[in-house]
Amino acid sequence: MQEITDKAHTLLKSRYLLEDVKSHSLESPEQMFSRVAVAVGNAEKNYRTHQSKSFWEGRFFELMRNYLFLPNSTTLINAGKPFQQLCACFVLPVSDDKAAMDECMRVSAMIQENSGGTGYDLSGLNPRGETTLKGESYKGPIDFIRQIDSLTEIIMKPGRRKGANMGALHVSHPDIEEFVNAKVSGSDFQNFNISVGITDEFMQAMFQDKVFELIHPESGEVIRKIPAKYLWKSIVRQAWWNGDPGILFLDEINRHNPTPSLGRITGTNPCGEVPLLPYEACNLGSLNLAKMVALPFSKSSFINWKKLGETVNTAIRFLDNVIDVNNYPIPQIEFMAKGNRKVGLGVMGWADMLIRLGIPYTSNEAIELASKIMKFIKEKSWNASFDLALEREPFPNWEKSIYYPMQPLRNATCTAIAPTGSISFLAEVSPSIEPLFTLNNRQEYQLKNQTPQSLNPALESILTSRGLYSKGIIDRICAEGKLKNIPGLPEDLKELFKTAQEVPFQIHLKHQLAFQNHTDNAISKTINLPESATMTEVDWAFKMAWYGGAKGVTVYRNRSKEHQPFESIDGQ
Ligand code: CDP
Numbered sequence: 001m002q003e004i005t006d007k008a009h010t011l012l013k014s015r016y017l018l019e020d021v022k023s024h025s026l027e028s029p030e031q032m033f034s035r036v037a038v039a040v041g042n043a044e045k046n047y048r049t050h051q052s053k054s055f056w057e058g059r060f061f062e063l064m065r066n067y068l069f070l071p072n073s074t075t076l077i078n079a080g081k082p083f084q085q086l087c088a089c090f091v092l093p094v095s096d097d098k099a100a101m102d103e104c105m106r107v108s109a110m111i112q113e114n115s116g117g118t119g120y121d122l123s124g125l126n127p128r129g130e131t132t133l134k135g136e137s138y139k140g141p142i143d144f145i146r147q148i149d150s151l152t153e154i155i156m157k158p159g160r161r162k163g164a165n166m167g168a169l170h171v172s173h174p175d176i177e178e179f180v181n182a183k184v185s186g187s188d189f190q191n192f193n194i195s196v197g198i199t200d201e202f203m204q205a206m207f208q209d210k211v212f213e214l215i216h217p218e219s220g221e222v223i224r225k226i227p228a229k230y231l232w233k234s235i236v237r238q239a240w241w242n243g244d245p246g247i248l249f250l251d252e253i254n255r256h257n258p259t260p261s262l263g264r265i266t267g268t269n270p271c272g273e274v275p276l277l278p279y280e281a282c283n284l285g286s287l288n289l290a291k292m293v294a295l296p297f298s299k300s301s302f303i304n305w306k307k308l309g310e311t312v313n314t315a316i317r318f319l320d321n322v323i324d325v326n327n328y329p330i331p332q333i334e335f336m337a338k339g340n341r342k343v344g345l346g347v348m349g350w351a352d353m354l355i356r357l358g359i360p361y362t363s364n365e366a367i368e369l370a371s372k373i374m375k376f377i378k379e380k381s382w383n384a385s386f387d388l389a390l391e392r393e394p395f396p397n398w399e400k401s402i403y404y405p406m407q408p409l410r411n412a413t414c415t416a417i418a419p420t421g422s423i424s425f426l427a428e429v430s431p432s433i434e435p436l437f438t439l440n441n442r443q444e445y446q447l448k449n450q451t452p453q454s455l456n457p458a459l460e461s462i463l464t465s466r467g468l469y470s471k472g473i474i475d476r477i478c479a480e481g482k483l484k485n486i487p488g489l490p491e492d493l494k495e496l497f498k499t500a501q502e503v504p505f506q507i508h509l510k511h512q513l514a515f516q517n518h519t520d521n522a523i524s525k526t527i528n529l530p531e532s533a534t535m536t537e538v539d540w541a542f543k544m545a546w547y548g549g550a551k552g553v554t555v556y557r558n559r560s561k562e563h564q565p566f567e568s569i570d571g572q
Pocket of ligand 1: 089284
């Protein structure tokens with residue numbers, strides 16, 4: 001069993017462990033995993049299975065306690081509570097209708113009070129300033145964002161994670177320019193990610209330097225025509241400036257929509273890894289790839305495919321169970337979530353896996369392995385979902401899905417790669433499929449009373465085994481956060497431990513695309529760029545993402561937001 005360090009324990013205590021009114025923990029980390037395993041195991045009662053409920057509870061506990069797999073934070077926090085909201089990802093419909101707007105606010109508040117996040121497609125809102133039949137003015141998409149942003153701020157409780165939101169706007173909406181420029185400074189709408197929903201038609205118009213029509217969402221009238229290239233440049237400039245907006249490639253998303261007859265997908269959850277229909281929800285969980293390496297840090301290290309396959313199998317069952325035991329904020333969401341039974345199994349610890357295998361993140365070998373690993377995970381998760389379809393039933397909308405009649409599945413989607421911002425910290429591995437951000441863990445997570453600084457444990461172990469460990473070297477690495485400028489260290493180590501800012505953006509994208517190729521939903525990945533990156537590089541990154549078949553893309557140029565959450569020491 002993995003030792004639970006003080007750092008992880010501090011986070012567990014501040015957010016996850018049940019506590020009394022005086023904030024005293026009522027459970028140990030083991031008891032937390034047991035609470036989750038029992039709550040999720042309860043779904044077994046609904047079905048006739050070969051194994052007993054306690055067998056599955058035991059398997060779920062083992063997976064979590066050994067950090068082979070963790071469900072998303074919302075499941076860890078809320079399992080076993082009277083209102084058991086275990087999903088973190090929702091998409092709600094938005095319209096100008098007053099009653100519908102009030103309902104959207106009410107449900108958003110419920111979701112966020114229970115540590116979930118919400119995405120909204122704002123494209124149906126009338127343009128700002130246009131007059132209603134009653135002579136009032138429509139407030140438009142930006143005002144909607146403002147309202148939800150304030151709601152999130154009000155709902156935030158100390159010690160709990162703040163809710164996150166995603167606002168998407170179709171590229172042909174008349175307010176698109178205002179939307180693109182909505183986040184001027186890093187402090188604007190801090191609880192919102194914003195994304196422009198881009199179509200292939202727009203991309204063609206941009207490449208051919210044509211004008212693009214902005215269309216009224218209600219009447220379908222052409223309101224204005226603007227050069228597509230001009231709009232594209234505004235998106236690139238803003239993203240270069242402070243990371244927002246990101247882009248959603250709507251046609252690529254819909255080429256993989258498992259239930260097109262239920263509607264076109266135009267929104268995603270807050271971090272973008274799950275494209276969803278209005279009222280859909282998805283629950284996430286992540287495999288810890290670092291734990292799948294046998295004989296780590298040695299020349300004989302290898303991937304334990306059997307262990308990975310078995311973990312996927314149990315994890316899919318776990319996530320499918322979550323759908324049944326989950327409490328949904330409103331019946332419409334329950335209906336949609338149980339109709340499609342989407343789950344999103346992803347990964348964390350990818351960079352750590354590569355280090356344990358001695359493969360640099362920047363190498364072709366890493367990209368090939370990314371493809372191989374995710375293909376394996378996708379196949380195993382589809383096998384598990386197929387077995388569950390036979391044991392339980394296919395998802396209720398299966399007959400309306402692209403899988404019918406050839407491929408019975410229990411879940412309309414099985415895989416999604418989430419950022420794992422908190423759970424990777426609990427498991428003490430690199431987040432999601434990102435490279436290491438820094439080699440000095442000091443600033444990786446802002447917690448009170450955190451140990452002031454600590455070296456990346458993998459690096460520490462390699463330095464020790466190669467006789468390179470000295471106080472001078474460690475102090476220097478801790479001060480700089482990377483190996484690049486430290487004399488006396490071998491080149492192969494410098495290559496193996498390249499940090500996010502040192503990895504070229506093309507490599508970031510190649511990892512995203514390699515994983516995306518075998519992921520049912522999408523990937524939450526930041527294309528990190530050094531502060532010196534140019535707008536041309538952002539322009540390339542976006543175009544490469546579209547050519548490569550990404551469902552979305554987000555860039556982040558170092559220091560471009562005033563209050564960036566992660567930061568290397570010298571900002572390079
Ligand atoms: O690591 P953890 O399970 O806490 O979450 P994550 O992988 O970083 O984020 C997964 C999803 O949780 C996001 O895409 C959001 O839907 C939701 N989330 C949220 O609502 N609020 C946050 N502050 C962070 C995540």
